[in-house]
Amino acid sequence: MPNLQTSTTANADSGTQTSTADTPHGLNIWVDGLWRNNAGTVQLLGLCPLLAVSNSVANAFVLGLATLATLLVSNLLVSLIRDRLQAQNRILLYVLIIATTVTIVDIVLQALMPAMHMTLGLFIPLIVTNCMIVGRAEIFASRNPMSASVIDALATGLGFLILLCLIGGIREFAGVNGLLIALLPPGAFFALALILVAKNLIDK
Amino acid sequence: MTSQPTSPVPTVALLGTICTILVATVWVLAQPAIQRAQAQHLEQQLTEVMAGIRFDNNISRDSIRIDSIHGPITVYRARQNGDPVATIYEATTMRGYSGAIRLLVGIDRDHEITGVRILSHRETPGLGDSIEISKSDWITGFNSLSLDKLTSENWQVKKDGGQFDQFTGATITPRAMVNVVHDILKRHRSAGDVVFQ
Numbered sequence: 183m184p185n186l187q188t189s190t191t192a193n194a195d196s197g198t199q200t201s202t203a204d205t206p207h208g209l210n211i212w213v214d215g216l217w218r219n220n221a222g223t224v225q226l227l228g229l230c231p232l233l234a235v236s237n238s239v240a241n242a243f244v245l246g247l248a249t250l251a252t253l254l255v256s257n258l259l260v261s262l263i264r265d266r267l268q269a270q271n272r273i274l275l276y277v278l279i280i281a282t283t284v285t286i287v288d289i290v291l292q293a294l295m296p297a298m299h300m301t302l303g304l305f306i307p308l309i310v311t312n313c314m315i316v317g318r319a320e321i322f323a324s325r326n327p328m329s330a331s332v333i334d335a336l337a338t339g340l341g342f343l344i345l346l347c348l349i350g351g352i353r354e355f356a357g358v359n360g361l362l363i364a365l366l367p368p369g370a371f372f373a374l375a376l377i378l379v380a381k382n383l384i385d386k
Numbered sequence: 387m388t389s390q391p392t393s394p395v396p397t398v399a400l401l402g403t404i405c406t407i408l409v410a411t412v413w414v415l416a417q418p419a420i421q422r423a424q425a426q427h428l429e430q431q432l433t434e435v436m437a438g439i440r441f442d443n444n445i446s447r448d449s450i451r452i453d454s455i456h457g458p459i460t461v462y463r464a465r466q467n468g469d470p471v472a473t474i475y476e477a478t479t480m481r482g483y484s485g486a487i488r489l490l491v492g493i494d495r496d497h498e499i500t501g502v503r504i505l506s507h508r509e510t511p512g513l514g515d516s517i518e519i520s521k522s523d524w525i526t527g528f529n530s531l532s533l534d535k536l537t538s539e540n541w542q543v544k545k546d547g548g549q550f551d552q553f554t555g556a557t558i559t560p561r562a563m564v565n566v567v568h569d570i571l572k573r574h575r576s577a578g579d580v581v582f583q
Contacts, residue, residue, distance in 0.1 A: 271394030
């Protein structure tokens with residue numbers, strides 16, 4: 183049963199809490215991000231890029247890395263300004279930070295890896311719409327100190343990156359060995375479903 | 387009664403300014419590398435469009451600008467021993483699904499298309515992006531066509547009564563492509579030998 187305790191809907195908070203007594207312990211954050219509360223397999227967020235870009239390990243890796251970079255910067259900055267967040271400007275500031283980060287990631291990718299940038303195309307700008315980034319900003323970074331927020335970003339981002347590469351590997355391997363449907367969208371759904379089944383079995 | 391909060395405006399304004407400066411700075415710094423990559427991409431597409439034609443000049447440096455209904459366009463000339471062998475039009479159409487589609491159209495001395503290639507676009511991944519040669523060979527359907535080989539009525543997508551396939555779920559993109567290629571062919575005919583000056 184997926185862990186739905188950490189909801190991703192925005193809370194109607196009137197302010198932020200920065201009590202360090204509530205900050206989760208480092209190891210807990212890692213386990214949460216990588217497994218217990220994995221963005222792709224448990225929270226089921228970021229499914230659009232997950233399914234669309236995972237047709238090869240290379241594409242999956244680069245997009246996962248871009249998402250991780252965005253998460254890091256976003257969590258860091260949100261955590262930095264968490265005392266200045268208010269109910270009225272909170273979401274606006276998240277979107278401002280995330281959109282700026284993604285724009286910079288897009289420009290840098292275009293300069294450093296033009297071929298990959300052309301392949302990934304619109305999926306880099308689409309990182310802005312990935313719910314898990316705003317989710318972590320709201321749920322974690324806005325209430326926890328920088329060090330914990332950075333760990334959370336790393337854990338969530340790595341959890342997503344590993345999942346992306348795993349699906350990419352499955353699809354690319356199956357596709358190269360004759361199972362053509364693996365490279366098409368349905369293949370992505372099947373691969374994710376198999377991974378979800380496996381994870382739930384392991385969790386038992 | 388809630389305590390009067392401070393205005394959210396200063397924080398948003400400050401952050402907005404910082405973000406704008408950051409993006410602008412990164413953009414300016416990245417321009418040299420991006421221009422180089424785009425020049426390289428142009429060279430590569432020019433070569434692909436000229437597949438099958440012998441030429442010995444540096445095409446990307448041999449160009450002029452002419453007017454067209456799509457605005458000013460760049461015309462590259464391919465020559466062999468100084469004689470013109472082909473022209474390549476770099477055109478832009480705004481009638482795609484999303485933003486501008488930039489493309490190259492190569493035309494030989496018989497006014498037949500040598501090849502069409504996409505330079506850049508923002509069409510929908512999985513739908514409109516089948517105009518890219520890496521996604522499908524639809525764009526090779528233009529090869530060796532001309533205004534003589536195909537009547538005006540046939541220079542349309544099948545949905546509009548012509549002979550070009552549209553993509554399932556994406557008609558606007560191929561329609562824009564067929565229209566701009568047709569326009570280029572007509573522009574080439576009206577340009578005559580001006581393009582080789």
